[in-house]
Amino acid sequence: MPIYLYWGSDDFAMAKAVDELRDRVLDPAWASFNFDKITPEQPDAAIFALNQAMTLPFGAGGRLVWLVDTNVCQQSDAQVLAELERTLPAIPESNLLLLTTPNKPDRRLKTTKLLQKYAEVKDFSPLPPWKHDEILAAVKRAAREVGIQLTADAVELLAESVGNHTRSLYNALEKLQLYALSAGSNALNAQIVDELVTCNTQNSIQLARAIREGDTATALGLVADLIERNEHPLKIAATLTGQFRTWLWVKLMIEKGERDEKAIALAAEVGNPKRVYFLKKEIRSLSLQQLQQTLPVLLELEVSLKRGGEQLSTLQTKVIQLCQICLASPRR
Known part of the structure; x- marks a missing residue:
């Protein structure tokens, strides 16, 4: 397939994939003639890239046209759409058109729908830490x-x-x-x-574990370390929400009398049913009510951050509340 759309914020993984395409398509001796890297600063970058994608390669190998950090899947443009409709079905098999963007494509746009029809789309978003x-x-x-x-x-x-x-x-x-x-x-x-290997102990999953144990001092220390390392607060909040939601589902299924680990894994969206055994141990000291009480606090955390609340103090306040919930009695 001569068209690829790569999107996502994992720039390292995306760069590796781009290098693999270059090695596959280009002949090293003719690469300088057959490789076009088109940046957003260039006038009419998308139109120029589509025109280049129709140009046959010189010498041996194929041609690679790379449209970098494009917004064709985020902004509607009638001229670009018309050019895409004309060009995408006609790109020579010897050529490869690559579009990359850190942002998720807007599925409502006609340009996105057109690219989904003709292109191989690959998501390079980082894996959720709780998966x-x-x-x-x-x-x-x-x-x-x-x-x-x-x-x-x-x-x-x-x-x-x-x-x-x-x-x-x-x-x-x-x-x-x-x-x-x-x-x-x-x-x-x-x-x-x-x-x-240096262990990256300051991660959001370990923050969730510290909260689960009611270890306020450790949890606050992890929050400070995460912010110092420029971890995005909304990313921290999303990880905490995902982890506590998983624990809640496992606890809920246990309370309902479910013993089949595959059924519990399916409900909690856990890929490996064998992991349910360890999840059950992790939440042994917490009640269903405690886990239910964490989700409104996590929702408040997300809303406050999205409204521009001061990041460190907001995280610290909500983490203290979560630790207090997990320490509260009765625990079973």
């Missing part, structure tokens, strides 16, 4: 790509250490790859990962 199973799967895929073998406990620790940060994951895997080359180890275990 532990998907992060584990991403770690396994990246390890296979780099060419190193990890034991199950090493995969778990690496996922815990880097979370959903793709750049940190590949940086860690590069260290582990160098170690594997010198040590000749077939499979690296958690002890090696612990020695070589």
Whole structure:
């Protein structure tokens, strides 16, 4: 397919995918003739990119036209739409048109609908931090790509250490790859990962765990660290909401008498039913009522942040409230 639309804020993962397309399409000897990188600053960037996408390549290999940070899927433009309708069905098979944007495409726009018809669309949004199973799967895929073998406990620790940060994951895997080359180890275990990889302990999932335990001091320390590391407050709030919603669903299913872990996993949107066992242990000390009480507070946190409330103090206030809920009695 000669048309691709990449969107999302994981710029590291997107850059890797773009490099793969370049290697696949371009002949190195003719790359300077057949590669166009068109930025938003260029006049009529979208129209120019579509015209270039119709130009046959010189010499060997194909032609790659890259429209960077485009807004064609966020803003309506009759001229661009008309040019897309004329050009997309006619792009030569030797050429590849790539559109990238950090923003989610607006599905209501005709330009977006047209691109969805003709293009291969790929989402490069970071994985939600609370989707532990998907992060584990991403770690396994990246390890296979780099060419190193990890034991199950090493995969778990690496996922815990880097979370959903793709750049940190590949940086860690590069260290582990160098170690594997010198040590000749077939499979690296958690002890090696612990020695070589710096654990990113200041993450939102660990904040959720501190809140669950009612550990106010640790929770406030994590909030301060997250803000200092420029973690977006709304992202922190979304992670907390996702984690507490998962815990609530698991508790609700248990209270209803459900014992089938697959059924609980389905209701809680947990990809791996085996993880339900650990989730049940995590919420053992909390009542259903306590977990229900956390969601209105989390909603208030999100609303306050979206209305421009002072980020650090808003987070601190709501985190204290959440810790107090989790400490309240009775607990069962």
